[in-house]
Amino acid sequence: MIGTLAHGAILVSLAVVAFGMFFIPFAIKRDRRDWVALAYSAVYTNFLLITVATVAMVWALVTHDFSLSYVAQVGSKATPLFYTIISLWGALEGSILFWAWVLAMYAAAVVWINADRPGNLVPYAAAALLGISLFFGILLVGPADPFKPVFPVPLDGPGPNPLLQNHILMAVHPPLLYLGYVGMSVPFAFAVGAMLSGEVLTDDWIKITRRWTLSSWGLLSAAIIAGMWWSYEVLGWGGYWAWDPVENASFMPWLTATAFLHSVMVQERRGMLRLWNLNLVVGTFVLTILGTFLTRSGIISSVHAFTTGTIGYYFLAFIAVTLLVALALVAGTSGRLKDEKRFDGPASRETVFLLNNLFLTAFMFTVLLGTLFPLVAESVKGVKVSVGEPFFNRMSLPMIVALLFLMGVGPALPWKRITMPELKAKLRAPLVGAAVMLAIAIAVGTRNFYALVTFAFVGFSGASNKFEFWYGIRARQRAHGENYLTALFRLMAGNRRRYGGYVAHLGILTVALGIAASSTFRTETEATLKPGDSMTVSGHTVRLKQVWGREEVQRSVIGATLEIVKNGAVTGTIEPKMNFYPTSQQPVPTPQVKSSIAGDLYANLQAFRPDGSSATVRLIYEPMVPWIWIGGMIVVLGSVLSILPARSRA
Amino acid sequence: MNRTRAFLGMLIAIPLIWLFARGMGRDPRDLGPSPLAGREAPGFKLAVFAPGQETLARPAGDTVRLESLKGQVVVLNFWASWCLACRDEHEILSEVARLYVGKPVHFLGVLYNDDAASGNKWIAEMGGQSYPSVLDPGARTAIDYGLYGVPETFFLDANGRVAFKNTGPVTATVLHRVVDSLIAAAAAK
Amino acid sequence: MTRVRSVFAALSLALTLALSLAVAMPRALVAQQAPAAPRDTLVVTPEGLRAGAPTKATDPALEARTSAVASGLRCPVCQGLSIQDSPSELAQQMRSLVRDQLAAGKTDEEVRAYFISKYGEWILLEPKASGFNLLVYALPVLLVVGGLGFIITLVRRWTVAPALGDASDASDASDRDAADGGENSTT
The missing domain is CATH 1.20.5 (Single alpha-helices involved in coiled-coils or other helix-helix interfaces)
Structure with missing residues (x-):
């Protein structure tokens, strides 16, 4: 019954959404604001109906209603309640439902916040969001119907994918990812609205769009970092990023959104790059859909592929329609967009933003090309090739290094132009920062070229961004005679957007530092230990105490208890485990990490003898990994600072 | 200007869509022909752990060498007790192997990343296996054959070359078709 | 306007309920004939786990070469991980095979060629x-x-040549912005 109710809700929402989508342009044409308001009800009602369906699904999961296909697929009576609830996004159909719900929520929020805005921008944007909702609604009644009845009703289900019920971060990463990913639909909708309403000729639409992009960008950043953290804690190889198609899919829109957040300033300040910004907004949205298509249709991964049915064709059709509509609109608009064509000097912030956009876009293109290349090679040459981590590392490092450098140059340069003495003064601190970091890196034994350059540029840009705060504070102290802290507070309160940006920069630099240090100085060793044996990795010694087994409700667990030994004394234990789920032939590695700000000791149980006589353990020491997670939080803080509206005066 | 831009956009969009449409049409499980196809099958010397039944039986502990099977068609099936899909093909393989008793065909199971005890237990649960199975320590033979996973079935012709590889559960139709054609090819010479 | 909205929403909800009831009947009938479709079986089942082969700690030069070669080879049962990184059993076995072949005097290139001859170019993580x-x-x-x-x-x-006179107003812009928090920020 609950399935039927939810199914009905989705069907009605389809009708409501279709009505709203077609009625809005009609209402605008007739110039009837009251009709537009009526059509907005479709947006709210859609949100209400999809909420009903989503709540119904959660209810069905919690009550183990195995008569619904999705529950039969991911549910199990043995699964703890927490993991039962989050299995809402644990498989295809549920994740599409969740997507539709987030989208409906965004659409409702957009209309709610901007309902009183005059002009046709918001109505058209609402229509565009309804159009996207329509697509996801169709998926929910078609190829991704989570409410299909199952008969005979199974008594129990297999439970969610073991990988997804093994760590608490699975409750954090997917919702953040959807919020960020789906949120990119909003800027796209505003771009469509701007082009349809003609507001694209003014720069006002870009201000709304920028904020929505920024919030989605912050969420997507957090999601990417949380995803890295999850891989690190769950996959058992001590890494956090493998350039997997799924990771690439989340990274590509992040890159174009980052490019947009920078280039939008050039449009606001100098009236340039209007068409380019439009393309970035559209491109970011298309990349989210493309990424979903790549990872959900089974087109890319060859070995682990399940038959995913026809959903890929739906996505393909949607991509085609979106591209067609967007191209037609952009082409129709491009002739009317008049850019200012004036630089005041080659050494200016504008130029840095152009370069930043070039490298970010080229980076995105490289990731896209690498992800698609196996498909291209197979279609064109009939050869199976792999494009994996070594390729992406080789190609992206130069671009990452360039971006790290620009991150320091940009804030140091003013708009328009700079004089030579000023440039020298501005670059003094960053150069000192670079020299210090370089010296430290060499002193601790870095010899790899890219690692050295990365450390130097992190020092360069770190100093540059920090000194922006310092210049601001000094100027305030001179002007208002405030003390240091008051000056810092008022400075940031007075221009949150700008200093939020610098905070985000410092966050990214912290992430870069963590990645560079942990990948350069990672040491690992693997050994088969008998109880009492020890192994050592870069000065950290562990001793196998025992190998044990334990039955839990939903799984059985094999663990190895290792004592951390320092100067002959036991200072703690580290306990890597392997979880065996009844539905999976493959044990799920459950490494354990002992974190400190200096670095992580990471142990993974690779194999064991069933009689407990030995365990094979991989022991890794990775310096500064926690800095990545901390850096991620700083990035989020920076984006929050930037979104908060600037109050007139703090 | 507008037309040029739209045209340029289409120039990028259309090949992309074509690429995806093509990609969708392909079976993601199809890993393509084995690079070994048509080449001499990697030799091996492996110990029998599951003897098989009746005329096909070989005593446990006996060593099977690929060279000694020259002149016969060899069906090499990689399996494991933890492999779900192997259950689907088990009975078919056993049955077909029995049908070819007396023909120049040799069926051999290779246990992949599993131990003899679990393997024998599984065979007993599944109601026996008509042909013998061997152990593959360290998966060296599996890697030699470029194995992606189990089940995979290799068909070697009478000259000891890899003629065909079947990924996933093998069907009776495929078994008969490939084995018959390989026997015919051997006889024609 | 709010009334219109409430009416709209209420109507939709009512329609939902009505539709659900209408749909529930035939569905229940259909359901009895349609058995659940069997779930797709994973053809290539990833590793089962058994007691691992003991790893021999050998000379560091060999280990370094092994990990360099292994980092470039793709684990056949994983999602794009190298056999160096993957904790799966097959990856461990392949790694030990790499080590043995190197120890037996093969060059890095020969080891790679061996794997290519078995798995095709697909095995290389970098084309x-x-x-x-x-x-x-x-x-x-x-x-x-x-x-x-x-x-x-x-x-x-x-770029237009700057007039000599206004060089200063641009150059101290950032200082001034910072001081009064201005920078005509658009939020």
Whole structure:
């Protein structure tokens, strides 16, 4: 019954959404604001109906209603309640439902916040969001119907994918990812609205769009970092990023959104790059859909592929329609967009933003090309090739290094132009920062070229961004005679957007530092230990105490208890485990990490003898990994600072 | 200007869509022909752990060498007790192997990343296996054959070359078709 | 307007309920004939786990070469991980095979060639930079170089010579912005 109710809700929402989508342009044409308001009800009602369906699904999961296909697929009576609830996004159909719900929520929020805005921008944007909702609604009644009845009703289900019920971060990463990913639909909708309403000729639409992009960008950043953290804690190889198609899919829109957040300033300040910004907004949205298509249709991964049915064709059709509509609109608009064509000097912030956009876009293109290349090679040459981590590392490092450098140059340069003495003064601190970091890196034994350059540029840009705060504070102290802290507070309160940006920069630099240090100085060793044996990795010694087994409700667990030994004394234990789920032939590695700000000791149980006589353990020491997670939080803080509206005066 | 831009956009969009449409049409499980196809099958010397039944039986502990099977068609099936899909093909393989008793065909199971005890237990649960199975320590033979996973079935012709590889559960139709054609090819010479 | 909205929402909810009831009947009947479709079985089942082969701790030079070669080879049962990184059993076995072949005197290239002969070029995590594969290396480079050229010409063409007099008002802009938090920020 609950399935039927939810199914009905989705069907009605389809009708409501279709009505709203077609009625809005009609209402605008007739110039009837009251009709537009009526059509907005479709947006709210859609949100209400999809909420009903989503709540119904959660209810069905919690009550183990195995008569619904999705529950039969991911549910199990043995699964703890927490993991039962989050299995809402644990498989295809549920994740599409969740997507539709987030989208409906965004659409409702957009209309709610901007309902009183005059002009046709918001109505058209609402229509565009309804159009996207329509697509996801169709998926929910078609190829991704989570409410299909199952008969005979199974008594129990297999439970969610073991990988997804093994760590608490699975409750954090997917919702953040959807919020960020789906949120990119909003800027796209505003771009469509701007082009349809003609507001694209003014720069006002870009201000709304920028904020929505920024919030989605912050969420997507957090999601990417949380995803890295999850891989690190769950996959058992001590890494956090493998350039997997799924990771690439989340990274590509992040890159174009980052490019947009920078280039939008050039449009606001100098009236340039209007068409380019439009393309970035559209491109970011298309990349989210493309990424979903790549990872959900089974087109890319060859070995682990399940038959995913026809959903890929739906996505393909949607991509085609979106591209067609967007191209037609952009082409129709491009002739009317008049850019200012004036630089005041080659050494200016504008130029840095152009370069930043070039490298970010080229980076995105490289990731896209690498992800698609196996498909291209197979279609064109009939050869199976792999494009994996070594390729992406080789190609992206130069671009990452360039971006790290620009991150320091940009804030140091003013708009328009700079004089030579000023440039020298501005670059003094960053150069000192670079020299210090370089010296430290060499002193601790870095010899790899890219690692050295990365450390130097992190020092360069770190100093540059920090000194922006310092210049601001000094100027305030001179002007208002405030003390240091008051000056810092008022400075940031007075221009949150700008200093939020610098905070985000410092966050990214912290992430870069963590990645560079942990990948350069990672040491690992693997050994088969008998109880009492020890192994050592870069000065950290562990001793196998025992190998044990334990039955839990939903799984059985094999663990190895290792004592951390320092100067002959036991200072703690580290306990890597392997979880065996009844539905999976493959044990799920459950490494354990002992974190400190200096670095992580990471142990993974690779194999064991069933009689407990030995365990094979991989022991890794990775310096500064926690800095990545901390850096991620700083990035989020920076984006929050930037979104908060600037109050007139703090 | 507008037309040029739209045209340029289409120039990028259309090949992309074509690429995806093509990609969708392909079976993601199809890993393509084995690079070994048509080449001499990697030799091996492996110990029998599951003897098989009746005329096909070989005593446990006996060593099977690929060279000694020259002149016969060899069906090499990689399996494991933890492999779900192997259950689907088990009975078919056993049955077909029995049908070819007396023909120049040799069926051999290779246990992949599993131990003899679990393997024998599984065979007993599944109601026996008509042909013998061997152990593959360290998966060296599996890697030699470029194995992606189990089940995979290799068909070697009478000259000891890899003629065909079947990924996933093998069907009776495929078994008969490939084995018959390989026997015919051997006889024609 | 709020009334219109409430009516609209209420109507939709009512319609939902009505539809659900209408749909529930035939569905229940249909359901009895349609058995659940069997779930797809994973053909290539990843590793089962058994007691691992003990790893021999050997000389560091061999270990370094092993991990260098293993980092470039793709684990057949994983999602794009190398056999160096993957904790799966097959990856461990392949790694030990790499070590044994290197110890037996094979060159790195010969070990790679062995794996290519078994698994095809697919096993290489980085495609060979030759023939058609050159595209994947060249296109990003071309894009960056072309883009740099484009930006340089753009900046050159659009740069207007600064009038001598107003050099100062631009250069101290950032200081001034910071001081009064101005920078006509648009939020």
